[in-house]
Amino acid sequence: MGTDPKEKEELSRTVARIQAGVxxxxxxxxxxxxxxxxxxxxxxxxGPHVGSHLQLLSNYFIGYSVTWGxxxxxxxxxxxxxxxxxxxVGYIYNKVAGIRQxxxxxx
Amino acid sequence: xxxxxxxxxxxxxxxxxxxxxxxxxxxxxILLEAGKQVGGISQTVNYRDFRFDIGGHRFFSKVxxxxxxWEEILGEDFLLRPRISRIHYNNRFFEYPLKPTNALxxxxxxxxxxxxxxxxxxxxxxxxxxxxxxQWVINRFGSRLYQIFFKTYTEKVWGISCTEISxxxxxxxxxxxxxxxxxxxxxxxxxxxxNREVVTSLIEQFHYPRLGPGMMWERCEELVAGFGSQxxxxxxxxRIHHRNGQVRGVSGRSLSGDLVEFDGTRFVSTxxxxxxxxxxxxxxxxxxxxxxxxxxxxxxxxxxxxxxxEDVFPDNWIYIHSPEVKMGRIQxxxxxxxxxVPAPSRTSLGLEYFLWDKDEEWTWSNERLIELxxxxxxxxxxxxxxxxxxxxxxxxxxxxxxxxxxYQDHVQTIRQYLATFSNFQTIGRNGLHxxxxxxxxxxxxxxxxxxxxxxxxHDVWAVNTEKEYHEEGRMALPSAGDRMVPTQxxxxxxxxLSGQEAIxxxxxxxLDPVALGVAVGVVTGLxxxxxxxxxxxxxxxxxxxxxxxxxxxxxxxxxTWGGALIGCLExxxxxxxxxxxGAFIRNGSLRTYAKFRRWREETDRRRHLLDxx
Numbered sequence: 001m002g003t004d005p006k007e008k009e010e011l012s013r014t015v016a017r018i019q020a021g022v023x024x025x026x027x028x029x030x031x032x033x034x035x036x037x038x039x040x041x042x043x044x045x046x047g048p049h050v051g052s053h054l055q056l057l058s059n060y061f062i063g064y065s066v067t068w069g070x071x072x073x074x075x076x077x078x079x080x081x082x083x084x085x086x087x088x089v090g091y092i093y094n095k096v097a098g099i100r101q102x103x104x105x106x107x
Numbered sequence: 108x109x110x111x112x113x114x115x116x117x118x119x120x121x122x123x124x125x126x127x128x129x130x131x132x133x134x135x136x137i138l139l140e141a142g143k144q145v146g147g148i149s150q151t152v153n154y155r156d157f158r159f160d161i162g163g164h165r166f167f168s169k170v171x172x173x174x175x176x177w178e179e180i181l182g183e184d185f186l187l188r189p190r191i192s193r194i195h196y197n198n199r200f201f202e203y204p205l206k207p208t209n210a211l212x213x214x215x216x217x218x219x220x221x222x223x224x225x226x227x228x229x230x231x232x233x234x235x236x237x238x239x240x241x242q243w244v245i246n247r248f249g250s251r252l253y254q255i256f257f258k259t260y261t262e263k264v265w266g267i268s269c270t271e272i273s274x275x276x277x278x279x280x281x282x283x284x285x286x287x288x289x290x291x292x293x294x295x296x297x298x299x300x301x302n303r304e305v306v307t308s309l310i311e312q313f314h315y316p317r318l319g320p321g322m323m324w325e326r327c328e329e330l331v332a333g334f335g336s337q338x339x340x341x342x343x344x345x346r347i348h349h350r351n352g353q354v355r356g357v358s359g360r361s362l363s364g365d366l367v368e369f370d371g372t373r374f375v376s377t378x379x380x381x382x383x384x385x386x387x388x389x390x391x392x393x394x395x396x397x398x399x400x401x402x403x404x405x406x407x408x409x410x411x412x413x414x415x416x417e418d419v420f421p422d423n424w425i426y427i428h429s430p431e432v433k434m435g436r437i438q439x440x441x442x443x444x445x446x447x448v449p450a451p452s453r454t455s456l457g458l459e460y461f462l463w464d465k466d467e468e469w470t471w472s473n474e475r476l477i478e479l480x481x482x483x484x485x486x487x488x489x490x491x492x493x494x495x496x497x498x499x500x501x502x503x504x505x506x507x508x509x510x511x512x513x514y515q516d517h518v519q520t521i522r523q524y525l526a527t528f529s530n531f532q533t534i535g536r537n538g539l540h541x542x543x544x545x546x547x548x549x550x551x552x553x554x555x556x557x558x559x560x561x562x563x564x565h566d567v568w569a570v571n572t573e574k575e576y577h578e579e580g581r582m583a584l585p586s587a588g589d590r591m592v593p594t595q596x597x598x599x600x601x602x603x604l605s606g607q608e609a610i611x612x613x614x615x616x617x618l619d620p621v622a623l624g625v626a627v628g629v630v631t632g633l634x635x636x637x638x639x640x641x642x643x644x645x646x647x648x649x650x651x652x653x654x655x656x657x658x659x660x661x662x663x664x665x666x667t668w669g670g671a672l673i674g675c676l677e678x679x680x681x682x683x684x685x686x687x688x689g690a691f692i693r694n695g696s697l698r699t700y701a702k703f704r705r706w707r708e709e710t711d712r713r714r715h716l717l718d719x720x
Binding site: 088092097 | 611614618627634
């Protein structure tokens with residue numbers, strides 16, 4: 001029985017699944033720490049109009065400001081938002097990939 | 108299980124290994140060896156205390172069972188020796204394995220330029236059909252390199268034109284790797300978890316018995332005798348008597364011409380298939396006889412020269428590509444083991460000639476062959492004729508089973524016939540008509556013994572290719588060719604390999620570009636919509652002046668509910684593109700990495716092509 005040449009060229013026949021929980025944690029950490037570090041960075045730079053643009057995030061994150069206290073609130077919001085976005089991407093990816101794989105295998 | 112001795116025809120590596128395995132398990136055997144010495148083609152000939160090997164046998168194996176056997180049999184007399192071999196062409200030496208820089212410098216600027224042109228031409232316009240060995244090599248090295256480094260030597264060894272040798276023959280030796288194999292070798296090492304350095308070291312050094320390969324088999328003969336088995340030398344088996352699908356006995360003649368007969372219940376043969384089928388009594392069907400007669404063998408002759416010089420050259424052997432001489436290789440036995448010569452001031456060289464037994468040279472006297480050898484060595488500027496103080500000749504018939512266009516059909520016919528016998532197995536290089544290495548022949552012996560003992564059922568014909576995996580338990584490739592290792596029919600699952608397979612499946616699992624595109628697209632679209640909607644709901648004199656700058660990138664986007672929907676739609680499209688491209692690039696990168704690894708490994712394997720000729 002011969003092997004299909006295309007099959008021989010396959011590295012993996014598996015379609016990757018994303019672990020939504022893991023992606024959520026990763027994105028949450030990036031989002032939370034990212035916002036925290038950006039806020040702290042601006043605070044350390046100091047100046048008359050420190051973080052006027054970053055301050056605009058307060059439109060979405062109630063209580064956030066470019067202050068030391070705000071950096072902790074930003075950490076919380078960044079983690080929450082990143083986590084939700086990561087989980088959503090993972091969840092939707094898995095659903096769509098599952099549907100498409102089911103169609104390809106005829107199941 | 109009866110303890111009647113197992114009758115084994117042939118005391119080469121395969122036959123002796125079978126006897127050794129049986130003996131260890133309390134089952135005696137009778138070995139019938141036609142020659143005066145054990146070891147078959149792996150014997151060591153002793154001439155005035157100069158020992159020489161029939162072809163140069165490196166001991167390295169990737170089969171753990173074989174390595175264990177070697178250590179068991181020989182213990183401390185098993186030396187680890189460095190390997191040096193070069194190519195001699197046009198009165199120059201070239202490094203082996205071939206190195207591009209060394210080869211081009213050695214060939215000189217004009218020839219080097221022509222080699223480069225020829226290589227580039229082949230890469231741009233490769234030959235459409237790789238039907239024969241010549242085309243196969245040209246497509247990989249270019250025609251000039253083929254002419255210089257492959258054509259002459261291959262034709263010397265096999266005695267037929269490279270255009271008559273099947274391309275499969277080369278492909279079997281230099282197997283194309285699948286991407287997965289390349290990645291597995293890169294990630295886990297080419298030898299079942301060992302690293303690349305180990306692979307390299309196996310090529311750069313090898314084990315060798317202190318007094319040549321025959322020492323291994325003479326020691327094995329002693330051990331086998333200790334188990335209560337007998338090795339009878341000088342017994343040429345001429346008839347295999349059988350009835351009702353069972354071999355009943357063998358008969359033949361001793362050196363003195365006496366008729367000898369051996370009955371038994373279990374038989375193993377390492378006889379060349381051609382001789383075996385002709386010896387079957389009653390005779391097999393005509394079709395089987397014709398198939399056997401169609402098998403061809405290449406014969407081999409060594410002219411040994413004793414030279415009055417301490418160092419002639421540092422190599423273990425030299426490939427002789429120069430077309431003006433008949434010899435194919437020169438062995439320098441003292442470089443295999445210093446104990447191969449009785450005095451350090453002397454060197455023994457083995458000039459190897461590959462012949463058909465119908466060739467004129469095969470019938471030449473020893474004196475004439477020695478004279479030819481001296482003349483050719485002098486022509487190659489390796490020695491001066493006056494330095495040669497003595498010489499001898501050893502002829503070895505049927506040293507190499509020939510892989511011509513019909514051999515597979517012939518072997519298949521014979522195999523089907525032999526399968527009708529329930530108490531008879533054929534093993535070894537000539538017993539399977541397979542260009543096996545010594546370790547592979549030994550494995551067929553191990554498996555034959557296990558079959559006899561009823562420990563398991565191994566198909567000694569089902570062998571694996573000489574890929575990087577020689578370990579037992581791998582699945583067999585029925586169509587595979589040579590230099591293979593037998594594998595179990597009901598192969599045990601190699602846990603380390605299945606673990607590696609699982610890791611590769613996970614690490615190299617493809618991201619679905621559409622799915623990732625949809626996921627990122629949905630999230631991006633909803634995020635833009637939500638960001639806009641929140642600001643709209645908050646209201647104010649100027650709504651979202653910064654966010655409205657997105658209008659530069661999202662056509663039609665503004666801080667209105669309509670704009671929010673447009674932002675959602677266009678953001679989704681943009682997110683889809685990013686997600687799709689991300690998955691595509693990630694999958695492509697992994698594939699490119701795998702292809703790069705494969706290219707490197709295949710290139711490295713091709714550099715060792717001559718070892719496999």
